[in-house]
Amino acid sequence: MNPTSDTDLIYLDYNATTPIDPRVAESMMPYLTRWYGNPSSNHAQGQATRRAIDGARSQAADFLGASVSGMVWTSGGSESNNHALLGAARLAGRGSRIITSAVEHPAIAEVCRHLESEGYAVTTVPVDGVGRVDPDDIRRAVTGDTALISVMHANNEVGTIQPIADIAAIGRDHGIPVHADCAQSVGKIPVTLDALGADLLSVAGHKLYGPKGVGLLCMRDGVKIPNLMYGADHELGRRPGTENILGIVGLGTACALAQEDLEDEIRRLTALRDRIETGLLEAYPAARVHGDRTPGGRLPNTLSIGFPGCRAAEILAHLDSVAISAGAACHGAGEIGSAVLRAMGVEPQHAMGTVRISVGRMTSAEELDRAVPAIVRAVRQAGSA
């Protein structure tokens, strides 16, 4: 049942990616072996896959509190983010502005950097010591030429949750669409269009116990964003290409599963995360926890913890039995230091020994009780290296 039990590894890197939930895998199997028709075909094979996509779209729309017509299947969170940012910018025209934060994932930050090279303006608002954006900074950044405000819902490294509802209200006041990269938040805390108030949400399947290579751009009804790609009329003309049946069915199931017991899961994850946090701080009192530790201030599953006097890469090198990460998986921040921690003003001696520990659906308390001494041992070895 537990995919992680196949290896000796204690997997505590759920923010990098999640295992595919066995129930997700099971729902995909018929489309791996039996139903393969092109959903645009009218025969029985095509109708079967068309129904599967429609069903998954309903599951995702239910989960995100959106209309089915507002769900665009993409190849993942990066495509969703590119679609939203490049689209909004190009719609508003060269010279228009994107407002974003200093702690975004590269799939936002690098798109902004590219837009700057194309002649667009980008305003990057700072974060405070716990990694939080001040909505007033967003409000002050708004100009008449602002095409989009894009702020992540929760940070991938430290877990800090941004005040998206407040930011979305600012967007509404000024008639500016608001996008939230929800790749890390979805499935860990409530994410709906109404709760966030945003106009565009990005979702990545592989952070939600679904497969890699599939995602969603969730659009509020009436929001107009030009295409990122052109071709045949799939996805109501918004995203061409024969649909990724396996990925779509898997992400649909993943959405339904995440919706089922979200409140219970939040409590369970919080307890697990607090257990390892407490264990590590007891064993290593000089360690420092990054991010917003107030209740509801960060993702329930995420612990960013810095061990002064050693380097994260060294800790990982001494840690064979536990999978955690130095910074984020997508961009090895071990040596040059995390841009997120830097933006938070964390001093280099606290940043350089920082590791990210993220628990998830398959994590057990027993695993954590084995992980704590292993991590402490690795920190000691790294410190004396």
Next chain:
Amino acid sequence: MNPTSDTDLIYLDYNATTPIDPRVAESMMPYLTRWYGNPSSNHAQGQATRRAIDGARSQAADFLGASVSGMVWTSGGSESNNHALLGAARLAGRGSRIITSAVEHPAIAEVCRHLESEGYAVTTVPVDGVGRVDPDDIRRAVTGDTALISVMHANNEVGTIQPIADIAAIGRDHGIPVHADCAQSVGKIPVTLDALGADLLSVAGHKLYGPKGVGLLCMRDGVKIPNLMYGADHELGRRPGTENILGIVGLGTACALAQEDLEDEIRRLTALRDRIETGLLEAYPAARVHGDRTPGGRLPNTLSIGFPGCRAAEILAHLDSVAISAGAACHGAGEIGSAVLRAMGVEPQHAMGTVRISVGRMTSAEELDRAVPAIVRAVRQAGSA
């Protein structure tokens, strides 16, 4: 073993999409159930998926006669085409020109249409009565501002194979990169960078017994194309997003399988296609076959056949037991008529009753012998409707 045997349907719509080969599905299974790490992670889970991607990349590069560094995994043929065309055009700058043909898939034709709306020039060269581009027309179309020549390798509706090597030579003479959409040709006829001489090839997994939602943009070493999307440094910085492990592993296996017995398979498919073509023409002598019927002139698996006096949609409506298509699956051409047939100068009375029959790896002679009378019966019913 044969996925099509799960339904009563005789599946003759391989150009719309192929079943996933059971050997492809089997190769994907470990990544559905056991190995899920983020390939950017350094721990054992990440290393396992990284090795899987590297292995698949080698399989694809071997198959296409390209270097591993020239293979960019995409979300499918449409993304590969968009990447090549939008990239080449944007690199050359607004006002530059794309030369293409009149029989391209919407994933090329609609990109060109969009580029025209952005201020780029597009020259569309015609085809002859069998759907073939004359390389001299390409040569005459070349201007000093041409950014890219993009011609499909083989047509999805009629199967006609284009003289890509001759077109590529023209590109080389003028220092213009040449792109070939190989979505339909790959796995059906030899497709390598050297044989075609082109600089950029698009491949779609789901036409090659691989999964949907994965493809390749194969780039000759030294060809520079800007990104379609921005983000973290995946794919040597050319395509962001956590890799679609399942899709990539599946497409790698599909490439290896297609390479194994291509020459034998071409002979087998040709015999099957000729069998159904002969059967239908014997039963319905007024039918007309479209495309280049000279040896090697069209895809070995494809039959485009017009039944005068009836409409393709009517034929399909009377045909429950056999999956074929009216025009192409991706864009229901049944009622408005096929743009490909129109470009070939096929008169409306021959075009409107045209269906596409495409055989494949799982097709047997016995299936065709049952399909012929079923199709003939449906044509008669449609004709008398």
